[in-house]
Amino acid sequence: MSSEAREWVWEHSSSRGTARLVLLSIADRVADDQCVSWASLSSLAKRTHASVSTVREAIDRLVDAGELEQLDDLTGPQRSTVYRLPLAAKAVAETAEGDENASHASKGEPEAVSALRISALRRCGIRPREVPESPVRGRKPAVPESGRSRRKPAPRRTGNRHSDVPATGTQNRSEPDLNRRYSSSGAAVLSAAEWQVDPATHTWTRQQGHLDRLGEEGLRAADAKWRAHRAAHTPRAAEAWAADWRSWVAREHAPSRPNLYTVPGKNTTAPGGMTRTQAHTAALLAALDEPTGTEG
Known part of the structure; x- marks a missing residue:
């Protein structure tokens, strides 16, 4: 039944x-028409190439949208979290009932959605969560057959309990591994020196x-100059640094460009004691006095 659930998504x-x-x-991982599945945060992080915190935020959004429910009274293999896709389960149930029962199904949720068949879920390794015995109140009542779902995940504990998955990770395969430091919002934030x-x-x-205009050496020089000018800037996202770097390279002149202070036939450095304005003026006057070959 996982194909029907995936098709609904x-x-x-x-x-x-x-x-x-x-x-x-x-x-x-949906096993039957109840659209119940199990997964751990670490496995979801590995499969989606996202960080654990990003997976938590995604689950919160799915729960808020009503497309996902977390079943706290059930547990999956290796104590993993159990989820249900209620809208997908309703669509599968309506399809199974046939066209003649479509009007009746639209009046309320089908039985397959409102009550879970725990006995069928046991074959997939999903079972009621064991309630620890309390020294004061004794053992709590057994979990009902239908299970209990909630709209919001339980409050998360501080820290990361999944040691095999980093607290932050690359969310996009096209994003280089060097640019992978993330802020609390999930976006990559790094300094100009860290960006590659x-x-x-x-x-x-x-x-x-x-690359043809500047050459490898000129491109490296432009990169070094950009990093020197951006060293004191506040950290940004990798995409922002990439756009800024491209804009800088597009304005960079080739290394073979004549020095503005060069005076033909003289020293290429600015004359001693001259201000920048005076040096510019001297260069322009020297260019006007240079023979062009068209004189009569």
């Missing part, structure tokens, strides 16, 4: 980005002709 889910990948990963030219930016220099 592709065709009807309003989720986007990482949230859509998380929902597809959960739907991939990614393959897409390097390809841009070739396609735009800047």
Whole structure:
């Protein structure tokens, strides 16, 4: 039944980005028409190439949108979290009932959605969560057959309990591993010195002709000059640094460009004691006095 759940996500889910990948990963483990699945945060982070914090935020958005429910009274293999796709389960149940029962199904939730068949879920390794015995109140009542769902995940504990997955991680395969330090919002934030030219930016220099115009040495010089000027800037996202770097390289002149202070036939450095304005004026006057070969 995972194919029906995945098809519902592709065709009807309003989720986007990482949230859509998380929902597809959960739907991939759906075992029957109840659209119940299990997954751990670490496994979802590995499958979606996202950080654990980003996966948590994606699950929160899916729960708020009503496309995902977290079943606290159930537990999956290796004590993993159990989820249900309620809208997908309703669509599967309506399809199974047939066209003649479509009007009746629209009046309320089908039984397959409102009550879970725990006995069927046991075959997939999903079972009621064991309630520890309390020394004061004794053992709590057994979990009912239908299970209990909630709209919001439980408050998260401080820290990262998943040692095999980094607290932060690359969310996009096209993003270089060097630019992978993330802020609390999930966006990459780093200084100009930490940012490295990614393959897409390097390809841009070739396609735009800047590599041919500046050459490898000139491109390295432009990069060093950019980093020196941006050293004191506040950290930014990797995409912002890439755009700023491209703008800088596009304005950079080739190393073979004549020195503005050069006076033909004289020393290439600015005359001693001259201000910059005076040096510019001297260069312009020297250019006017230079023979052009058209004199009579």
